[in-house]
Amino acid sequence: MSKDKAFVTEITPQGEDFSRWYIDVIKKAELMDYSPVRGCIVFRPDGYELWENIQRQLDQRFKDTGHRNAYFPLFIPESFFQKEKEHVEGFNPELPFVTEAGGEPLEEKLAIRPTSETMFGHMYAKWINSYRDLPLLINQWANVVRWEKRTLPFLRTSEFLWQEGHTAHEDEADARRETMQMLDVYTEFAENVLAIPVIRGQKTPSEKFAGAVDTYSIEAMMKDGRAVQAGTSHYLGTNFAVAFDIKYLSRENTQEYCHTTSWGVSTRLIGALIMVHGDDRGLVMPPKVAPTQVIMIPIGPPKTREQVIAKTDELFAQLKAAGVRVRVDDRSDVSPGWKFNEYEMRGIPVRLELGPRDLENGVCVLVSRVTGEKKQVPLDNLVEEVQAMLDEVHRQMYERALQFREEHFFSVETLDELKTSLEEKRGFALAGWCGSDACEKQVKDETGATSRNIPFEPAETKTKCLVCGDDSKHTVVFARAY
Amino acid sequence: MSKDKAFVTEITPQGEDFSRWYIDVIKKAELMDYSPVRGCIVFRPDGYELWENIQRQLDQRFKDTGHRNAYFPLFIPESFFQKEKEHVEGFNPELPFVTEAGGEPLEEKLAIRPTSETMFGHMYAKWINSYRDLPLLINQWANVVRWEKRTLPFLRTSEFLWQEGHTAHEDEADARRETMQMLDVYTEFAENVLAIPVIRGQKTPSEKFAGAVDTYSIEAMMKDGRAVQAGTSHYLGTNFAVAFDIKYLSRENTQEYCHTTSWGVSTRLIGALIMVHGDDRGLVMPPKVAPTQVIMIPIGPPKTREQVIAKTDELFAQLKAAGVRVRVDDRSDVSPGWKFNEYEMRGIPVRLELGPRDLENGVCVLVSRVTGEKKQVPLDNLVEEVQAMLDEVHRQMYERALQFREEHFFSVETLDELKTSLEEKRGFALAGWCGSDACEKQVKDETGATSRNIPFEPAETKTKCLVCGDDSKHTVVFARAY
Known part of the structure; x- marks a missing residue:
């Protein structure tokens, strides 16, 4: 292996x-x-x-x-x-x-x-x-x-x-x-x-x-x-x-x-x-709080190594001066593939790869941690390209999280439907609630879910309590919680 | 009163x-x-x-x-x-x-x-x-x-x-x-x-x-x-x-x-x-850590008030944009004299006074909290003038503190001389010490002073222990301490 x-x-x-x-x-x-x-x-x-x-x-x-x-x-x-x-x-x-x-x-x-x-x-x-x-x-x-x-x-x-x-x-x-x-x-x-x-x-x-x-x-x-x-x-x-x-x-x-x-x-x-x-490869850090936003990995054979590292250091200084939280991993005893895995696991939002051919062409490759998308960008505009990529990663992360939530957000009428949503579909459920502590407690006892809140902008307004069937006083988000 | x-x-x-x-x-x-x-x-x-x-x-x-x-x-x-x-x-x-x-x-x-x-x-x-x-x-x-x-x-x-x-x-x-x-x-x-x-x-x-x-x-x-x-x-x-x-x-x-x-x-x-x-008027804050570095006080009669305040606000924005920690006190129910005392007590390093005549002449007055020195400066160069004044206040504070220390730093040969330095002159004393715990303890018991440290650069090298008179092993700073 x-x-x-x-x-x-x-x-x-x-x-x-x-x-x-x-x-x-x-x-x-x-x-x-x-x-x-x-x-x-x-x-x-x-x-x-x-x-x-x-x-x-x-x-x-x-x-x-x-x-x-x-x-x-x-x-x-x-x-x-x-x-x-x-x-x-x-x-x-x-x-x-x-x-x-x-x-x-x-x-x-x-x-x-x-x-x-x-x-x-x-x-x-x-x-x-x-x-x-x-x-x-x-x-x-x-x-x-x-x-x-x-x-x-x-x-x-x-x-x-x-x-x-x-x-x-x-x-x-x-x-x-x-x-x-x-x-x-x-x-x-x-x-x-x-x-x-x-x-x-x-x-x-x-x-x-x-x-x-x-x-x-x-x-x-x-x-x-x-x-x-x-x-x-x-x-x-x-x-x-x-x-x-x-x-x-x-x-x-x-x-x-x-x-x-x-x-x-x-x-x-x-x-x-x-x-x-996070995903199965590890962490995914939001760019605005990531301790390291960009990891730079010089690649290529030993004979071009010195030249590539010199350019990497120069670009590192540019990014750092622009306020980007950037690190270089130029170790030669670890393969680029190992490094890619390592920094994906650590969730660093953007990977920057620079090889000898890139150097000749005046470009480098930026890779998004979220989508894996690779983008070749010109070195003479690197700071702007990196900042744009960080913004893009933030946007991708937000969109992905929102889409996930929408796919796991259910509307239920009864306690049984709530159970199904929680057990089989795993997510939040919107339900009517009569306002009584007893019904709220029954939800918790039978499903392990608690009322998270009464949302200001519910997707729909419920008319019946999911437990007792009486008129709903509030439309509530139920979920199991940490 | x-x-x-x-x-x-x-x-x-x-x-x-x-x-x-x-x-x-x-x-x-x-x-x-x-x-x-x-x-x-x-x-x-x-x-x-x-x-x-x-x-x-x-x-x-x-x-x-x-x-x-x-x-x-x-x-x-x-x-x-x-x-x-x-x-x-x-x-x-x-x-x-x-x-x-x-x-x-x-x-x-x-x-x-x-x-x-x-x-x-x-x-x-x-x-x-x-x-x-x-x-x-x-x-x-x-x-x-x-x-x-x-x-x-x-x-x-x-x-x-x-x-x-x-x-x-x-x-x-x-x-x-x-x-x-x-x-x-x-x-x-x-x-x-x-x-x-x-x-x-x-x-x-x-x-x-x-x-x-x-x-x-x-x-x-x-x-x-x-x-x-x-x-x-x-x-x-x-x-x-x-x-x-x-x-x-x-x-x-x-x-x-x-x-x-x-x-x-x-x-x-x-x-x-x-x-x-600090001094008898109150705090004196080092400019680099002062919560407020500059207090702006508009002055003059009611009829010119609006105009002076408008200019004050404009200058405030300039200073703030330049990173100066600045506040305005434009209250009309408190006299300028009261304000001067108040902000001196609070130790704000620089006071900026702006009146109608200053406005006409395109100047304002900066006052150092340390020396009380007043300096008329042109408004079109205000940021630089304020920053220079803050640097100057820092320098004045350091020099004043150093001078005080030099005036209260004594060289003593005996325990009696140490007592006199501490009681009558109030300060630090440089003395020889044989290195024994017993002599150090005797200093503490009889004078309340402790060895502060063995300075890297003593003003002079002592040859005899201030307590026992044996050969000095270290030249030590003694003082009462908080």
């Missing part, structure tokens, strides 16, 4: 076992490794750089919409969680507690933050005095911990990295405007940066954030038909303002409670982009 | 009580606030943005020297600390432990990381197989926790933010080269970005990092004559490699232990830059 063949067979095909494919590919591409702490992973450099690229581009969007970053403590006193009733019920089962420090027991146990509404609430109450202090628009990049029973690298880990925006407003209208604005930011980011089409909508009451009035989400479809909640934005009403006494002097000289919001995305986006775009 | 006067008197003068000055100014300028968790602060947006600016510029230097970022778990199993004897002795008294999670006691207590040599060690042992995997050059940006008895915002807090570089090498020479390279990076950064002159040198054995063979530091002088250790770089020898079994197959086909290094700077740099540069 040739080396190249051995290489490819190390990744389990998606169709055989999607979960194994996922673990194979993230381990082999060195995105992560398991740590010795239960449910915690190590983000290796190529995995962490995905997060750095996500972070930088999201952060710019947050700043462009008037937010500033701050940093709040990792520890939250146990008593803080008691102040908002739904919040404590939602998070208590997942909290790790520090009970001793410096060799002595603590007077009050300290939770490791699972989210920071309570700490922000406490500080906002100190900082906000009058309507002139509003809106207060702060974001935090931080690690958070939720002691999960079942974990999966990137998608559900005990410790993860995220951003959490927390804002305070004069009234409901302004807070709701913020909630929607941030959902828009997440949508635009998912589609234009990660090449992931998402379904925007509102969570049902049983699926909303613990302590929120309304939760909105963007939901993405993985290649096994399961859903990943890729971002959430919450209108918290005055729930946390009442719990933490966040009041302000209004324009009418009265004391009023603030209306607050929170919104977040996390390192689970890394898991999502892998499961949306 | 006028509003302006009331304003200024809210800050305790440095000469009256330096510690109170420090707390007054960081609270008033809204860099931080105390949190409800002992020893933990909230980094408010202007404080956090200092860190973001430090982070971005340091990160570029790390990447330029071949390092990549990664992220390792917050939790470290208790048993990991036992593996390196000195390390556990150094850190055990400061560790907080998670003992329960998800409502159940943990099988093994988990420490919150105070530093991550042990976790990196564990993973490096898995990842490193052969000399081809070396050097391995990874940095991490993270929060760490040390349960300190006495805390001071930014300078010593229970939780703080930092970066920790961890590298593994084939041999001592390469690891020592890395150790020195990173000390050079820190030095260049402190001087060229933070405008802080530093003393480079080696720590004495009693002051080195727990588990290191050699520790090197950069030490800065605060305006009260105390020292802040502004960065450290450690050569760890094979101590952690032996403890965690980090071995590699050498070029000679033998199994060898790696030589490792670690190096870090933290949010204490924020405290340092405030204490080095």
Whole structure:
């Protein structure tokens, strides 16, 4: 068996076992490794750089919409969680507690933050005095911990990295405007940066954030038909303002409670982009977050090697100067074929091949990771050609993901039809729902699917509940989810 | 008493009580606030943005020297600390432990990381197989926790933010080269970005990092004559490699232990830059990290207001487009005098004043926060003038800090002379030291000063130990330290 063949067979095909494919590919591409702490992973450099690229581009969007970053403590006193009733019920089962420090027991146990509404609430109450202090628009990049029973690298880990925006407003209208604005930011980011089409909508009451009035989400479809909640934005009403006494002097000289919001995305986006775009050859990285966007591979016989490498280095410098994240693999002890497989597995969006004949003709070959399409391009216009190819790869990825979702998006009338869609066709299903917790629970118990959200723009409007057959209150997307 | 006067008197003068000055100014300028968790602060947006600016510029230097970022778990199993004897002795008294999670006691207590040599060690042992995997050059940006008895915002807090570089090498020479390279990076950064002159040198054995063979530091002088250790770089020898079994197959086909290094700077740099540069009017921000570099204040009577503001907005756009971090304060309900005080207190490096007469003459006035110097500059060359002024402010700050340090740097022969230098003159003292722990301890017990480092380039070489009078082994910088 040739080396190249051995290489490819190390990744389990998606169709055989999607979960194994996922673990194979993230381990082999060195995105992560398991740590010795239960449910915690190590983000290796190529995995962490995905997060750095996500972070930088999201952060710019947050700043462009008037937010500033701050940093709040990792520890939250146990008593803080008691102040908002739904919040404590939602998070208590997942909290790790520090009970001793410096060799002595603590007077009050300290939770490791699972989210920071309570700490922000406490500080906002100190900082906000009058309507002139509003809106207060702060974001935090931080690690958070939720002691999960079942974990999966990137998608559900005990410790993860995220951003959490927390804002305070004069009234409901302004807070709701913020909630929607941030959902828009997440949508635009998912589609234009990660090449992931998402379904925007509102969570049902049983699926909303613990302590929120309304939760909105963007939901993405993985290649096994399961859903990943890729971002959430919450209108918290005055729930946390009442719990933490966040009041302000209004324009009418009265004391009023603030209306607050929170919104977040996390390192689970890394898991999502892998499961949306990857294929049997390995990862496929969205160009705008790929740690390496272009891999350059000089080819040809030893006698022309020096000349080809010299030109490769020159082109490398041009691309790098233009801001392209580019690498060269000019090792001579590894075959070009092996390298092609290696960088396809790592999901590098564009491969650039340069051989002696290309050199003579003043051209090189660009290869798309998505379609395998090869394009001969002139060297004297290389930067533009590479940038165009990266844009094209992004477009191809988005289109392919959207097409996949459309092919796996079903309309169902009954619970049995839902089961069939989930089992045989693997995907999302649009169904009517009467609005009762009981029917929603029955769906979950019998199919393992949860309501993902009530989409803002459903493909059609359903009239009957898929469980009880009563009049439908909402048209809902159901799916099994990570 | 006028509003302006009331304003200024809210800050305790440095000469009256330096510690109170420090707390007054960081609270008033809204860099931080105390949190409800002992020893933990909230980094408010202007404080956090200092860190973001430090982070971005340091990160570029790390990447330029071949390092990549990664992220390792917050939790470290208790048993990991036992593996390196000195390390556990150094850190055990400061560790907080998670003992329960998800409502159940943990099988093994988990420490919150105070530093991550042990976790990196564990993973490096898995990842490193052969000399081809070396050097391995990874940095991490993270929060760490040390349960300190006495805390001071930014300078010593229970939780703080930092970066920790961890590298593994084939041999001592390469690891020592890395150790020195990173000390050079820190030095260049402190001087060229933070405008802080530093003393480079080696720590004495009693002051080195727990588990290191050699520790090197950069030490800065605060305006009260105390020292802040502004960065450290450690050569760890094979101590952690032996403890965690980090071995590699050498070029000679033998199994060898790696030589490792670690190096870090933290949010204490924020405290340092405030204490080095601030004055009785408040903060003085180094231009290269200042959240706002230029504050624009339109002035003049109401009738010309609209015209002046229109021009201000136009100039604002020009400066912003050129990458200057600029803000406008065009409020009409606050006097220019009040604004001048306010932004001086906040330490904004350059103030730009624009009035109706300036407008007619096509000029504006730039004012340096350091010297108060005013400079009339032509509007059609504003970007260059502003950038030149920012460079000039940086230079002025560095020169002023260097001059202060030289005026407070003493040469002493005896313990009594050291006491006088510390008590009456407040500063650093250069002295001979025989190399014994006993003499070093006596200095600390009698004067409160510790050996800061053994400087690479002492102003003079001492021949006698300041305590016992025996032959000096090292010429050492002593100072009281934060």
